[in-house]
Amino acid sequence: MASTDYKFEGWLGHDADSVNGNMKWGEFEPKKWTEDDVDIQITHCGICGSDLHTLSAGWGATPFPCCVGHEIVGKAVRVGKNVKNIAVGDRVGVGAQAMSCQKDDCPECSAGLENYCGRPQKANTYGDVYADGQGKSYGGYADYNRTNGHFVIKIPEGLASEDAAPMLCGGVTVYSPLKTNGCGPGKTVGIVGVGGLGHFGVLFAKALGADRVVGISRKAEKRDEVLKLGADEYIATDDDEDWATKGRRSLDLIVSTVSSEKMPMNDYLKLLKVGGSLIQVGAPDKGNLPPINVFILLGNGIKIGGSGVGSPDEIREMLELAAEKGIKPWVEKRPLKDANQAILDVKAGKPRFRYVLVNEKHA
Numbered sequence: 001m002a003s004t005d006y007k008f009e010g011w012l013g014h015d016a017d018s019v020n021g022n023m024k025w026g027e028f029e030p031k032k033w034t035e036d037d038v039d040i041q042i043t044h045c046g047i048c049g050s051d052l053h054t055l056s057a058g059w060g061a062t063p064f065p066c067c068v069g070h071e072i073v074g075k076a077v078r079v080g081k082n083v084k085n086i087a088v089g090d091r092v093g094v095g096a097q098a099m100s101c102q103k104d105d106c107p108e109c110s111a112g113l114e115n116y117c118g119r120p121q122k123a124n125t126y127g128d129v130y131a132d133g134q135g136k137s138y139g140g141y142a143d144y145n146r147t148n149g150h151f152v153i154k155i156p157e158g159l160a161s162e163d164a165a166p167m168l169c170g171g172v173t174v175y176s177p178l179k180t181n182g183c184g185p186g187k188t189v190g191i192v193g194v195g196g197l198g199h200f201g202v203l204f205a206k207a208l209g210a211d212r213v214v215g216i217s218r219k220a221e222k223r224d225e226v227l228k229l230g231a232d233e234y235i236a237t238d239d240d241e242d243w244a245t246k247g248r249r250s251l252d253l254i255v256s257t258v259s260s261e262k263m264p265m266n267d268y269l270k271l272l273k274v275g276g277s278l279i280q281v282g283a284p285d286k287g288n289l290p291p292i293n294v295f296i297l298l299g300n301g302i303k304i305g306g307s308g309v310g311s312p313d314e315i316r317e318m319l320e321l322a323a324e325k326g327i328k329p330w331v332e333k334r335p336l337k338d339a340n341q342a343i344l345d346v347k348a349g350k351p352r353f354r355y356v357l358v359n360e361k362h363a
């Protein structure tokens with residue numbers, strides 16, 4: 001039995017003002033320990049756009065106090081008796097999901113689609129209340145994390161911790177819809193919104209063998225960086241008022257990571273070839289997309305859908321692909337002690353393309 005004389009401490013948001021650089025360091029009570037759980041000594045945690053939506057309570061009430069962060073990597077320091085896939089000392093990670101029902105009679109969990117489990121047991125890595133009285137979930141801007149072993153993933157040796165961390169949410173959230181919707185040789189793919197998720201979209205669309213990958217964002221200033229990432233083309237929508245006409249019916253698949261309700265959705269849709277699909281993964285505060293013009297849908301025979309994170313199996317598959325192909329995300333390491341400033345910098349649009357907090361006590 002490993003020692004359990006550690007405290008769960010981290011950056012806590014106490015109200016919606018915490019997103020303005022006002023998280024406070026403090027102790028929290030993790031979920032009640034069960035023999036299905038793993039305790040992780042955290043070394044790295046990526047900053048996801050969802051952390052900001054949650055701190056600002058933009059998606060609805062957040063159960064404060066809340067420690068955000070769901071791109072967690074660290075060392076397993078306590079492993080429950082029932083956990084078979086992890087041993088003490090392993091380098092492991094946790095993404096955005098911490099729990100599902102895991103029952104054989106669940107159509108989703110039994111099919112390896114735990115991310116779509118429809119039962120009350122489903123829980124996010126932070127800001128959630130466990131269904132069975134085990135308390136609240138707390139995320140990775142912290143010293144330690146406790147998560148159900150089914151959602152704790154071993155990190156392959158070939159991947160650096162700072163690169164693996166943001167793949168656990170940001171990476172898999174785009175990898176899953178690319179894979180599910182046929183990204184591969186012979187396909188042209190657009191990635192709308194080249195931020196944290198979008199940059200993974202470019203990297204994974206290329207790694208899956210798409211013929212052409214087009215980065216689509218607002219500002220021309222990102223062009224060189226997006227092309228350097230591996231995109232074949234870049235469209236700056238603020239810079240060219242004819243972009244939708246010029247690119248008409250040129251893409252088989254679009255993944256949109258944009259969360260602004262003001263996005264020009266109807267113009268994105270015009271870029272799809274007949275039979276093409278746009279998959280929305282960006283999640284606006286109130287959950288609404290701009291009004292969609294039905295004539296664009298039926299006139300082009302196109303589909304619009306959505307996708308939520310990815311299953312533990314998809315995360316493992318993505319990490320293996322990343323290790324095998326040497327996929328190198330663009331991350332910038334920030335000390336965990338400066339988490340408040342890092343959040344302000346994300347709000348200001350500074351990351352190229354993902355910040356990863358490093359816990360200097362453990363890394």
Ligand SMILES: NC(=O)c1ccc[n+]([C@@H]2O[C@H](COP(=O)([O-])OP(=O)(O)OC[C@H]3O[C@@H](n4cnc5c(N)ncnc54)[C@H](O)[C@@H]3O)[C@@H](O)[C@H]2O)c1
Nearest residue numbers: 048049050173193194195196197259260281282283308309
């Ligand atoms: N579907 C899921 O399961 C899932 C998982 C993780 C994150 N998300 C959501 O995805 C969104 C993006 O997350 P992220 O971590 O990449 O955030 P991010 O801040 O790193 O990136 C968002 C990018 O979109 C760009 N953008 C904003 N408005 C735009 C517009 N009108 N046109 C083009 N580009 C625009 C921004 O400049 C930025 O580069 C967030 O809403 C987040 O909550 C969803």
Ligand SMILES: [Zn+2]
Nearest residue numbers: 048050169170
């Ligand atoms: Zn996320």
